[in-house]
Amino acid sequence: MDIAEAVAFIADHHRAVLATTRADGSTQMAPVAAAVDSAGRVLVSTRATAYKTAHVRRTGRAALLVMNDGFFGQWVQVEGPVAVVELPEALDVLVDYYRRVSGEHPDWDDYRQAMVAEQRVVLRMTVDRAGPNRAG
Numbered sequence: 426m427d428i429a430e431a432v433a434f435i436a437d438h439h440r441a442v443l444a445t446t447r448a449d450g451s452t453q454m455a456p457v458a459a460a461v462d463s464a465g466r467v468l469v470s471t472r473a474t475a476y477k478t479a480h481v482r483r484t485g486r487a488a489l490l491v492m493n494d495g496f497f498g499q500w501v502q503v504e505g506p507v508a509v510v511e512l513p514e515a516l517d518v519l520v521d522y523y524r525r526v527s528g529e530h531p532d533w534d535d536y537r538q539a540m541v542a543e544q545r546v547v548l549r550m551t552v553d554r555a556g557p558n559r560a561g
Contacts, residue, residue, distance in 0.1 A: 426501060426556055426557060427555065428503075428552050428553075428554075429465075429471070430499045430501075430553060430555070431501040431502075431503050431505070431552065431555035431556075432461055432465050432467070432552060432555075433507075434491065434499070434501045435459050435461050435489075435491045435501065435503070436461040436468055436525070437462075438491055438492065438493050438495075439458045439459055439460060439461075439491075440458065440491065440492050440493075440503050441455075441456070441457050441458065441459040441466065441469070441489050441490060441491040441492070442455070442456055442457070442489070442492075442540060443452050443455050443456075443457045443459075443469055443477055443487055443488075443489050444487060444488040444489070445461070445476075445477045445480035445481055445484065445487050446484050446486075446501070447476075447480060448480075448483065450550045451482060453477065455475075455476075455477050455535055457469045457471070457489075458470070458471075458526050459489060459491055459526075460463070460521075460522045460525035460526050461470070461488065461525065461541065462518075462521060462522075462525075462543070462549070465552070466550060466551050466552075467489060467503060467505075467550040468518065468521075468522045468525075468547050468548070468549055468550075468551050469489070469550075470514040470519060470522055470523075470545055470546075470547055470548075471544070471545070471546060471547075471548060472539040472543055472544050472545060473509075473511070473512075473544040473545070473546045474544060475531050478509060478546060478548070481482055481507045481509055481548055482509055483552070485507060486504065486505065486506055486507060487504070487505075487507045487548065487550060488502060488503070488504040489502065489503050489504075489550065490502045490551050491503070497528050500557075501555060502554065502555070502557065503550065503552045503554065503555045503556070504552070504554040504557050505550045505552045505553040505554065506550070506551050507549065507550045507551075508548075508549045508550050508551075509547075509548060509549075510546060510548075510549050511546055512540070512541060512544070512545070512546065515540070515545060515546050515547050516537055516540060516541075518547045518549070519536075519537075519540050519545055519547060520533065520537070522547060523536065523550055
């Protein structure tokens with residue numbers, strides 16, 4: 426599977442598991458919702474204080490497994506460098522992320538206030554590896 430195919434799949438399927446690496450080298454995983462921005466980067470919303478954010482700040486990389494809504498069937502895994510988009514810049518990115526995952530929000534001012542109160546950030550991945558590349 427090439428990167429463009431994987432990113433197109435993620436644009437239509439949002440259920441994912443994010444894998445980051447702890448300081449001791451072990452893997453930390455978390456269920457997340459993923460979206461794709463207009464530049465083809467993968468977006469995940471999380472809190473500035475989350476373990477996954479700390480791991481990404483330290484390593485600069487992550488992997489993401491994205492599944493179809495039925496769980497069984499087609500899936501993709503992507504990996505790449507990840508930037509942490511901080512507040513206040515993250516607010517516009519979070520609005521874009523929400524729209525791509527859930528559509529329109531009934532009160533964008535309320536949404537923005539909640540994102541600040543929750544100390545939300547966006548993990549923004551540039552995909553440099555995608556799979557699966559063979560069935561097995």
